[in-house]
Amino acid sequence: MPPCLVSTRPPSLLVSCSASPGAAVGVAVTVRSPPQLPSPSLSLDSTTTLPSLSCSLQCSHFQSCSGCTHEFNLHRPVIVDEATDFFKNHGVSDFTFDTCRLYGWRCRAKLAVRGMSMSPLIGLYQEGTHNVADIPDCKAHHPGINAAVELLRRGIKELNIEPYDEDQGTGDLRYVQMAVTTHNTSLRAAERYRNGKVQITLVWNSRNEKSSNSDKLDALAKFLWRNGGSWSKNHHIHSVWANFQTSTTNVIFGNRWRHLLGESDFWEHVGGIDISLTPSSFGQANTRAFDVLLRKLQKYVPHGASVTDLYAGAGVIGLSLAASRNCRSVKCIEINKESKLSFEKTVSRLPKSVVSSISWHNADTSIEPLSWLVGSDVLVVDPPRKGLDKSLVDALQTISSVERKAKFSSESSSVKEKEEKRPWILRARDASVQIGSKTDSEDSRSFPRTLIYISCGWESFKEDCKSLLSSKAWRLEKAHGFNFFPGTQSIEVLAVFKRGQAVGLKKKKSGKKKKKKSLL
Numbered sequence: 001m002p003p004c005l006v007s008t009r010p011p012s013l014l015v016s017c018s019a020s021p022g023a024a025v026g027v028a029v030t031v032r033s034p035p036q037l038p039s040p041s042l043s044l045d046s047t048t049t050l051p052s053l054s055c056s057l058q059c060s061h062f063q064s065c066s067g068c069t070h071e072f073n074l075h076r077p078v079i080v081d082e083a084t085d086f087f088k089n090h091g092v093s094d095f096t097f098d099t100c101r102l103y104g105w106r107c108r109a110k111l112a113v114r115g116m117s118m119s120p121l122i123g124l125y126q127e128g129t130h131n132v133a134d135i136p137d138c139k140a141h142h143p144g145i146n147a148a149v150e151l152l153r154r155g156i157k158e159l160n161i162e163p164y165d166e167d168q169g170t171g172d173l174r175y176v177q178m179a180v181t182t183h184n185t186s187l188r189a190a191e192r193y194r195n196g197k198v199q200i201t202l203v204w205n206s207r208n209e210k211s212s213n214s215d216k217l218d219a220l221a222k223f224l225w226r227n228g229g230s231w232s233k234n235h236h237i238h239s240v241w242a243n244f245q246t247s248t249t250n251v252i253f254g255n256r257w258r259h260l261l262g263e264s265d266f267w268e269h270v271g272g273i274d275i276s277l278t279p280s281s282f283g284q285a286n287t288r289a290f291d292v293l294l295r296k297l298q299k300y301v302p303h304g305a306s307v308t309d310l311y312a313g314a315g316v317i318g319l320s321l322a323a324s325r326n327c328r329s330v331k332c333i334e335i336n337k338e339s340k341l342s343f344e345k346t347v348s349r350l351p352k353s354v355v356s357s358i359s360w361h362n363a364d365t366s367i368e369p370l371s372w373l374v375g376s377d378v379l380v381v382d383p384p385r386k387g388l389d390k391s392l393v394d395a396l397q398t399i400s401s402v403e404r405k406a407k408f409s410s411e412s413s414s415v416k417e418k419e420e421k422r423p424w425i426l427r428a429r430d431a432s433v434q435i436g437s438k439t440d441s442e443d444s445r446s447f448p449r450t451l452i453y454i455s456c457g458w459e460s461f462k463e464d465c466k467s468l469l470s471s472k473a474w475r476l477e478k479a480h481g482f483n484f485f486p487g488t489q490s491i492e493v494l495a496v497f498k499r500g501q502a503v504g505l506k507k508k509k510s511g512k513k514k515k516k517k518s519l520l
């Protein structure tokens, strides 16, 4: 842990990290017991080093903006205590928590644009309203995002761009998506993060680039590029895109995307590989924390394993495993067809040494989930905040009995009969990409023995976890937390489940003494 300095901020005794928001530090903390707060009677001067931390946000937008809900102890959200207890109660007493970067961590942001052209508001909705809080000094944003927002603000004013009016459905600019790439190999590694470049997507209130206000879009894109693009003195813009949206719903993006200026390809480097992300595909907001998570995850996947990656987005997790663990096969399943292009580009940059059979399928995980699992050793799931689809939980709960039946039926019937009785046999699907030859050794009777659950929704994770454990089909083996969203009570969890029950639990009936010993 880094040393802490006592803040001079009255009236309560506050302790703040020695790292300033601009320093954007990364710290790894293993949580074993809650940190001790200093006793109120302790007399401290402004340089006293304490054994505990209370890193504070110090953001002028706190409370008016809904992005951050917690101002203090950024390094250790309160929910970590709950998570530690939860995992302990379920047999994992060595839950760890990586605090990662506390400030400037957000590399992807979707911001609403409202107000007037002379005084635009660019930020998040205030809690429970559709009033936009302007957040030019956001402490969570990568500094490149704040710089790009300021440039955009200037452009809106100078070019008389009309922010969107939700009530009337009028105006030009509805939202902006900012995504930072820190992957600049011409810089020394230590300088790359700080010098990240921003891909700006302007969500334009028109059907397409031929609409009546398209001249304004063109002018705004050129303004951004002239003042922040590769030829400008202050190069911090990577590229400018447009998305066209006229719907009156709250859906941010429409279906039409156009690359306007700058580089069309956007690359980042995480989990040991170069990844491509189009503005339309899912990307993790906290790039560095995601990298820490991926490197931890890799250790739980045996070399040469065959992996299914459900809720795969552009396949970043699966492809990082293909490269780091030399997987026999990697199968990625994702509902958003827009992620396919990013997946293909990422594959094109995988090291030549990767010989895995790799495929990406545009499909809904909740439909016949078992069909995706057959023949895999390891299943990785990374669902949205609401957690796993019910049909997938049901399938995972019954996986052992299905496997037993499949083995029994294959021993006692002909091949043809077997296939008719096995609805989970992998069916050919549309919109799939296959790279490398298909593995012919896929055992159609076996299912994953390891399940790696990555979660950004603590409440739904707890429910899914309890369902999996109650079925006795799975046991929890390891759990780690990551500070993906400092300033909030959300954490990212990586939980590793193994098939079957722990030896100690199976022997439950054979006496108290024995049970205690084997559970330790």
Ligand SMILES: C[S@@+](CC[C@H](N)C(=O)[O-])C[C@H]1O[C@@H](n2cnc3c(N)ncnc32)[C@H](O)[C@@H]1O
Residues within 6 Å of the ligand: 282, 283, 284, 310, 311, 312, 313, 314, 315, 316, 317, 333, 334, 335, 336, 363, 364, 365, 366, 382, 383, 384, 385, 389, 456
């Ligand atoms: C939290 S993101 C994870 C993406 C990816 N693992 C990554 O880290 O980049 C969840 C993904 O699940 C996808 N998704 C949501 N529901 C799905 C479903 N029923 N079937 C397949 N994919 C789904 C979303 O489109 C999104 O890309």
